[in-house]
Amino acid sequence: MSSRSIRRIAAATLAAGAALGAAALPASAQSSPHQAAAYRSGVVISDVQADSPGFDDRSNYSLNREWIDVTNTSRRSVNLDGWTLSDEDGHTYTFRHYRLDGRSTVRVHTGIGRDTYRDVYQDRRNYVWDNRSDTATLRNDHGRFIDDASWGRHHRGGHDGNHHGRRL
Numbered sequence: 001m002s003s004r005s006i007r008r009i010a011a012a013t014l015a016a017g018a019a020l021g022a023a024a025l026p027a028s029a030q031s032s033p034h035q036a037a038a039y040r041s042g043v044v045i046s047d048v049q050a051d052s053p054g055f056d057d058r059s060n061y062s063l064n065r066e067w068i069d070v071t072n073t074s075r076r077s078v079n080l081d082g083w084t085l086s087d088e089d090g091h092t093y094t095f096r097h098y099r100l101d102g103r104s105t106v107r108v109h110t111g112i113g114r115d116t117y118r119d120v121y122q123d124r125r126n127y128v129w130d131n132r133s134d135t136a137t138l139r140n141d142h143g144r145f146i147d148d149a150s151w152g153r154h155h156r157g158g159h160d161g162n163h164h165g166r167r168l
Contacts, residue, residue, distance in 0.1 A: 042074025
């Protein structure tokens with residue numbers, strides 16, 4: 001065989017292997033539709049404090065000690081303008097004019113406050129997150145599911161305290 005034929009066969013074999021590897025990657029990297037959306041955006045619900053420490057007296061101090069952390073795990077910033085965070089009862093917070101830097105976290109407080117790059121406020125006078133059982137759902141500006149976190153008895157899927165297999 002000539003060296004030219006060997007090079008062609010080797011190139012064809014490498015190209016076929018690369019194509020096969022590329023086709024197999026999404027299937028292994030995306031084990032569920034929920035994980036796939038969070039994986040693509042890099043934005044996840046990373047922590048929840050649904051039960052404000054101390055007595056629930058509906059003071060602004062107590063309301064702001066109820067929060068959800070949203071983290072951008074990617075290196076690139078993500079424009080969260082129009083994204084929503086909601087509970088099972090339909091209470092919805094919409095991000096306005098907010099860009100989450102890469103590898104950063106923003107804490108979404110229930111009560112009233114002044115938004116900063118690390119903390120935003122829903123400006124509510126009542127608690128949102130059920131202390132015993134609820135689900136926080138994050139959707140992008142097109143209404144597409146990005147991530148969720150559940151605690152207590154999970155109403156929709158029978159899971160207990162799971163966040164895509166991770167405990168919060």
